[in-house]
Amino acid sequence: MxxxxxxxxxxxxxxxxxxxxxxxxxxxxxxxxxxxxxxxxxxxxxxxxxxxxxxxxxxxxxxxxxxxxxxxxxxxxxxxxxxxxxxxxxxxxxxxxxxxxxxxxxxxxxxxxxxxxxxxxxNPANQLLNENGLVIDIYRKAQKTTDTFANIKSNNYLGYAMAALWAKEQHLNDAIILNHKNTVADTTIANLWCVTDGIVITPPLSDGGVNGVMRKHLLQSIPAAGLTCLEKSITDAMLAKAEAVFLSNSIYGIRWVQSVGDYKYNWGITPVIHESCIMPVWQ
Known part of the structure; x- marks a missing residue:
């Protein structure tokens, strides 16, 4: 039994x-x-x-x-x-x-x-960087607020829940949530990062994303690894030009993204970030 x-x-x-x-x-x-x-x-x-x-x-x-x-x-x-x-x-x-x-x-x-x-x-495979990139897209039926409570992992999760249902219907791995400025807030279960000209960028908390613990860790550990890291609003145009996109949360660390809608990416420097910033935490 x-x-x-x-x-x-x-x-x-x-x-x-x-x-x-x-x-x-x-x-x-x-x-x-x-x-x-x-x-x-x-x-x-x-x-x-x-x-x-x-x-x-x-x-x-x-x-x-x-x-x-x-x-x-x-x-x-x-x-x-x-x-x-x-x-x-x-x-x-x-x-x-x-x-x-x-x-x-x-x-x-x-x-x-x-x-x-x-x-x-x-599963122990959770510790590894994903071999196949995530396929995600933007959910446009909800917009995240940027008020005092936007950064809290609130029990009021309706926008994320609807985006997750939509992502599953569309056979996606996740969905991006925008704010009222139509810039990226976060995704249903993660913070989003993009890499442009070798610079690692994630939206500031003022753009409405959850104050992720792994996000906070990466903001400290990425510069310590010798890479440039900025908090900056991420627009659709930036996603179109990005060299790489990855997501972060406390369970899987980071996962690289293969596509956001029609925009395609490769690994970029994601393996370097995983090895230098995530693996030391897992060990």
């Missing part, structure tokens, strides 16, 4: 097939909350400090009232305990979701950070 798979909910381990929220849940009703997606390698959270920094900044922005025990150390400990219970310590994906709980739009019961943690085992 297979070992039961558990999730963690407010201090308790629960079988992952058991319901844990009511129809009055504010995250279910309004998308009130945020989440983190993290990676475990050999029992340790990759870029743990950066993930905890982003999580607690998001909780402050969303006006949660944190009890004294609710610290970065506490959260990280619960993640690792769940991974151990699920035998997911070698290589695993973690999703942590925080939400406000029950209540109407104007009358939440409280501002306590209810938390759910889940883990899943990852």
């Amino acid at each position: 297979p070992t039961p798979h558990f999730l963690w909910y407010n201090g308790t381990f629960i079988r992952n097939d058991k319901p844990i929220v009511s129809a009055n849940n504010r995250s279910f009703r309004y998308g009130d909350g945020c989440f983190e997606t993290m990676k475990i390698i050999r029992g340790q959270l990759v870029n743990e400090a950066l993930h905890m920094q982003r999580l607690f900044e998001s909780l402050a922005s969303l006006s949660f009232s944190l009890p004294s025990f609710f610290t970065p150390t506490y959260v990280a400990q619960q993640i690792k305990q769940l991974a151990q219970k699920n035998y997911h310590t070698t290589l695993a994906r973690v999703r942590l979701n925080v939400f406000r709980g029950n209540g109407g739009l104007y009358d939440p019961e409280n501002h306590f950070p209810n938390m759910v943690i889940q883990t899943w085992e990852l």
